[in-house]
Amino acid sequence: MAELTLVEAVNDALHTELARDDNVLVLGEDVGRAGGVFRATAGLRDRFGPDRCIDMPLAEAGMLGAAVGLCMAGWRPVVEMQYDAFSYPALDQLITHVGRYHWRTGGRMQFPITIRMPYGGGVRAPELHDDSPETYYVHASGIKVAIPSTPADAKGLLAAAIRDPDPVVIFEPKFVYRTARGEVPEGEHIVPLGRARIAREGADVTLIAYGAMVPVCERAADELAGEASCEVVDIRSLRPLDEETILASVAKTGRVVIVHEAPRTVGFGAEIAAIIAERAIFDLQGPVLRVTGFDVPYPYWTIEDSYVPSVERVAAAVRKLIA
Amino acid sequence: MAELTLVEAVNDALHTELARDDNVLVLGEDVGRAGGVFRATAGLRDRFGPDRCIDMPLAEAGMLGAAVGLCMAGWRPVVEMQYDAFSYPALDQLITHVGRYHWRTGGRMQFPITIRMPYGGGVRAPELHDDSPETYYVHASGIKVAIPSTPADAKGLLAAAIRDPDPVVIFEPKFVYRTARGEVPEGEHIVPLGRARIAREGADVTLIAYGAMVPVCERAADELAGEASCEVVDIRSLRPLDEETILASVAKTGRVVIVHEAPRTVGFGAEIAAIIAERAIFDLQGPVLRVTGFDVPYPYWTIEDSYVPSVERVAAAVRKLIA
Amino acid sequence: MSESELLELYRRMVLLRTYDERSVVYHRQGRIGTYAIFWNHEAIQAGATFALDDDDWIFPSYRESAIGLVRGMPAETILHWWRGHPSGWWNPAEWNVASICVPIATHVPHAAGLAWGKKLRGESGVAMAFFGDGATSEGAFHEGVNLAAVMNAPAVFVCNNNQWAISTPIEAQTRAETLADKAAGYGIPGVRVDGLDVLAVYEAAREAVERARAGGGPTLIEAVHYRAAPHATADDPSAYIDLARVDEERAHECVGRYESFLRDAGLLTDELVASVRKDAEDLMRAAIAAVEAEAPPDPELLFTHAYVDPPPNMRNG
Amino acid sequence: MSESELLELYRRMVLLRTYDERSVVYHRQGRIGTYAIFWNHEAIQAGATFALDDDDWIFPSYRESAIGLVRGMPAETILHWWRGHPSGWWNPAEWNVASICVPIATHVPHAAGLAWGKKLRGESGVAMAFFGDGATSEGAFHEGVNLAAVMNAPAVFVCNNNQWAISTPIEAQTRAETLADKAAGYGIPGVRVDGLDVLAVYEAAREAVERARAGGGPTLIEAVHYRAAPHATADDPSAYIDLARVDEERAHECVGRYESFLRDAGLLTDELVASVRKDAEDLMRAAIAAVEAEAPPDPELLFTHAYVDPPPNMRNG
Ligand SMILES: Cc1ncc(C[n+]2csc(CCOP(=O)(O)OP(=O)(O)O)c2C)c(N)n1
Numbered sequence A, B: 001m002a003e004l005t006l007v008e009a010v011n012d013a014l015h016t017e018l019a020r021d022d023n024v025l026v027l028g029e030d031v032g033r034a035g036g037v038f039r040a041t042a043g044l045r046d047r048f049g050p051d052r053c054i055d056m057p058l059a060e061a062g063m064l065g066a067a068v069g070l071c072m073a074g075w076r077p078v079v080e081m082q083y084d085a086f087s088y089p090a091l092d093q094l095i096t097h098v099g100r101y102h103w104r105t106g107g108r109m110q111f112p113i114t115i116r117m118p119y120g121g122g123v124r125a126p127e128l129h130d131d132s133p134e135t136y137y138v139h140a141s142g143i144k145v146a147i148p149s150t151p152a153d154a155k156g157l158l159a160a161a162i163r164d165p166d167p168v169v170i171f172e173p174k175f176v177y178r179t180a181r182g183e184v185p186e187g188e189h190i191v192p193l194g195r196a197r198i199a200r201e202g203a204d205v206t207l208i209a210y211g212a213m214v215p216v217c218e219r220a221a222d223e224l225a226g227e228a229s230c231e232v233v234d235i236r237s238l239r240p241l242d243e244e245t246i247l248a249s250v251a252k253t254g255r256v257v258i259v260h261e262a263p264r265t266v267g268f269g270a271e272i273a274a275i276i277a278e279r280a281i282f283d284l285q286g287p288v289l290r291v292t293g294f295d296v297p298y299p300y301w302t303i304e305d306s307y308v309p310s311v312e313r314v315a316a317a318v319r320k321l322i323a
Numbered sequence C, D: 001m002s003e004s005e006l007l008e009l010y011r012r013m014v015l016l017r018t019y020d021e022r023s024v025v026y027h028r029q030g031r032i033g034t035y036a037i038f039w040n041h042e043a044i045q046a047g048a049t050f051a052l053d054d055d056d057w058i059f060p061s062y063r064e065s066a067i068g069l070v071r072g073m074p075a076e077t078i079l080h081w082w083r084g085h086p087s088g089w090w091n092p093a094e095w096n097v098a099s100i101c102v103p104i105a106t107h108v109p110h111a112a113g114l115a116w117g118k119k120l121r122g123e124s125g126v127a128m129a130f131f132g133d134g135a136t137s138e139g140a141f142h143e144g145v146n147l148a149a150v151m152n153a154p155a156v157f158v159c160n161n162n163q164w165a166i167s168t169p170i171e172a173q174t175r176a177e178t179l180a181d182k183a184a185g186y187g188i189p190g191v192r193v194d195g196l197d198v199l200a201v202y203e204a205a206r207e208a209v210e211r212a213r214a215g216g217g218p219t220l221i222e223a224v225h226y227r228a229a230p231h232a233t234a235d236d237p238s239a240y241i242d243l244a245r246v247d248e249e250r251a252h253e254c255v256g257r258y259e260s261f262l263r264d265a266g267l268l269t270d271e272l273v274a275s276v277r278k279d280a281e282d283l284m285r286a287a288i289a290a291v292e293a294e295a296p297p298d299p300e301l302l303f304t305h306a307y308v309d310p311p312p313n314m315r316n317g
């Protein structure tokens, strides 16, 4: 075990998986010579050569489209999108091809593409460096999506994604890239897709979150210690989704607050709420609340702290439920 | 009043609005010389000239980006995307610019762009002519979205969109383009965004739908006539959303089935279910059910009828609720 | 080219022509859905692919739906595709023919990636992508060709310039004098050929493939002709096209032209023409019979191939 | 150019240089966020825009964040932008300067649309868009320039070829010999100029603007130089760039070069240099004071300008 930051754990996973499987290659803007703008790909080019860690021309759609062709040639490409909002030019390739090509071949060809990108706000950046685009990705059929909140999960989920036979998108919460620190198993380490994590046990209220909102929920749970015992569920994997862990927690507490940074309308919180409304309605002792980004453009950073769900907003929602 | 098909009503709205406001222009692929592949823009080029109804180069992102610039020059562009899935290349412009530019100017400049496109399945077409992409659009902040199910609404919502100061996306259900017929007011006709329509009154179960799923729900209501009295709510406008009409119906019936063609995960049904789970939980007498497309690629058309929600599937959901 | 090669090329053109003509009839009989007619595009498709080896890859658009025929793909597979039947979905690696690309130009980066990926592996294999004049306006075309050029990938980009994108004429698509001019912007050779002259297309493709194999990178080939049929069965061109011009174009169509050339060269007799046509017709007749005999698909196929390792709630709906 | 014009151009270069240098310091003081340094890009920005009238439009990328200064936009507005303060958001129509475009190349179609839209209205007005060498790989660049060309729109596309896209060198971006070569693919003139020679840039832009005004359509200008500063304050180029080469480039930077020219021409004295610099520094000092005096924004601004006519549930969160 080594103590690593979240972005170091990502780097560790890439080193481990490239060493393990000669078919894995990394491509993206500035991933090679510079080692990535967040240094997530540091050392890969030196270690594995410029043909395994490739600086691509500035063209996100072209890059993801090329990854489709690389799969046809037997590669397992790991594509970095430099920032959340700069992945949007590639949505067309994602929706029309990446998610459908396996199906289109009658299941005869696999497209084990991993797309990873830093996402989310709070880092005092210019506009379009702060988006939480998971809805666009998880709505696309044929795609899997995972979002770690801890360094160990960042390594394990990325490794699982790289080995997965289907296309997987990993969103890495850049707000905690360097502040989330923790023990990370050395060498090969896999966290299977599709299993939620109980980040904290509790009895009265279930807080459901992923990415940088997990520590926010944990802090809210701390703050509420005298008032309510909060269980924090870290979803980790949005597709496949571990509905059973969510439902078991709701069955226990009867009260739910779902937290994410993305805008509320058809954010992933809507899906979780809908699943609860379908499968756990008689367990509920109160409304299913969502604490989310607002349905407005992500703001300039002097007021971003009023946009991103805060400990206060989460705690207020819990207090509403237990009042 | 004239009896028109849905696509004729779209054409009528365009003729009326171009005649009314010299600043409105129509652009798209094959909208001019050919009058649109569904003839939605028929007659516009002859009547208003090739500078008001423009055949664009084959570039959806460029087209929508150009529309942003056209707004800066004082135009109100109406952009046709030829088919649902062919709008995806333009998602980047939509998310990064169309929905944010007004905000970016501190509210000083308006971007009254209308995007319209045929959407949805059931028409026996090759792949990628059948998608229901509303989630991608309604999740994008700064954007409004409306979906008519009747000819009169197709005209009125499109006219409202064209006159709206914000960017609005209109999805036109191509499955009923020529089969939905109805009285359409002649001349200027507006259906304001943000008001749902009670397509049919009922007491026992609320069916919530939009687009081509509204007639499916109506037929399901017919079929269930002896078993349950179904209220059918036609959402019409996804943003702004008429939450009050939904909640009033749920308060009355206590039972809800939400129906859409799009894949289930973070489909718009999730948002409606989440709103109900938050605001109407104590009105509910059963789970909130969704009847939707599956989380798989839209299939080849020989089996598409098993994908698109059918009268049978809707009826089965209702029967589950009233059992 | 040897005599037998010249005749094999002819055989392929006739096969494609026969497929196309029979498909239009089959569509009129209501047995397949909308169909993208490629009548008079046969010289481009047969000529360009004739320069390939079997381990080279073909990336077709809907306009080249039947191009697998030149590799021996069963015609019923392609008929099934247009019929919306799952038997129309094939394994690209079986034929080295990618799936038919319906959205415009988005397969160009796939071809770039495949070619580059083969090169990275040290494997031989050229990727040849087909697309239309309209496709050159799309960002995907630009990004794909640029990427292939930068990676020095063994790719050949064949633009079928039929001068129309549905109803949009080439003048509304580009201001460039030729589409081959676009090659300069990627630092690769651009060649313009007569798209109705199968030997000219073949020659341009042969050079491009040779260059690609020799490590010289991609080539852009513009094959010029004029769309002499509707865009697709659903299209009525009378609203936008000069039908007299179309008739003129049809008069010097490419299969007949090559036929005359072969006859003049003494390579083709009436008997041979008849037998080649008959073979093609027999093949199509058998294919249609096979299609008609195929059982309707099981709706379970909605789910079967969505994922290799499907998420449990995929079936919820 | 008249003497006063030559001096005005100098004044603008110094203003831009001063803005840039003061911003880097201001960033180091922790008063603004990440900042995209444009040191030694002043000749391109001042030179190209000098060819414009006030009713022509400028479409900047982040690299031209301060280009509004040439139109008299207050420096504090731009400082506010980099500070993430809403006072940094301006009305494009007030200055005919579009908002700073953060994503690469996506403003190219905006410029095309504005230029075309002006033309459709019969109004005068040229659109000039700035972007980098990396931007030419994006589909948005391609689609925007093609569209402007087809519409014969009065647009000028200025590519700041500083030979790097963050850490990616131009050879990894394109195989074309020059970026100006891309113009042929759009059927428009392409011009390559020394991006450190402000008069050469101006001359190329003047010709392009004249052509655009005369109905001759768009031009692509490639202004070549070499990035002599980090990509942005957050960037450490030592990992990927040859710092000796950078030092060399810094030695013949563009403001000093123009200064020498003006001195040689007898147009510039030490006093004038000092006064121009002082004016620029005063302006920056005042701007920084204004920024420091500005109240922090009201969080209510989250909602204020999201929509003209906001949906009722926008505030739910
Ligand atoms: C991205 C995308 N946009 C629009 C369409 C609809 N569409 C189908 S074919 C076509 C015209 C294509 O013209 P061209 O590239 O010249 O090829 P051709 O059909 O002439 O062979 C269009 C606009 C599409 N399939 N994909």
Ligand SMILES: Cc1ncc(C[n+]2csc(CCOP(=O)(O)OP(=O)(O)O)c2C)c(N)n1
Pocket (backbone or CB within 6 Å): A029, A058, A060, A082, A086, A089, D063, D102, D103, D104, D131, D132, D133, D134, D135, D136, D160, D162, D164, D165, D166, D231
């Ligand atoms: C669509 C998109 N992808 C990636 C980025 C991240 N990014 C910011 S600047 C930059 C390099 C741009 O290089 P170039 O176009 O040469 O302009 P320069 O910065 O050199 O002026 C990149 C990749 C972005 N802003 N937008």
Ligand SMILES: [Mg+2]
Pocket (backbone or CB within 6 Å): C132, C133, C134, C160, C161, C162, C163, C164, C165, C166
């Ligand atoms: Mg064409």
Ligand SMILES: [Mg+2]
Pocket (backbone or CB within 6 Å): D132, D133, D134, D160, D161, D162, D163, D164, D165, D166
């Ligand atoms: Mg650059």
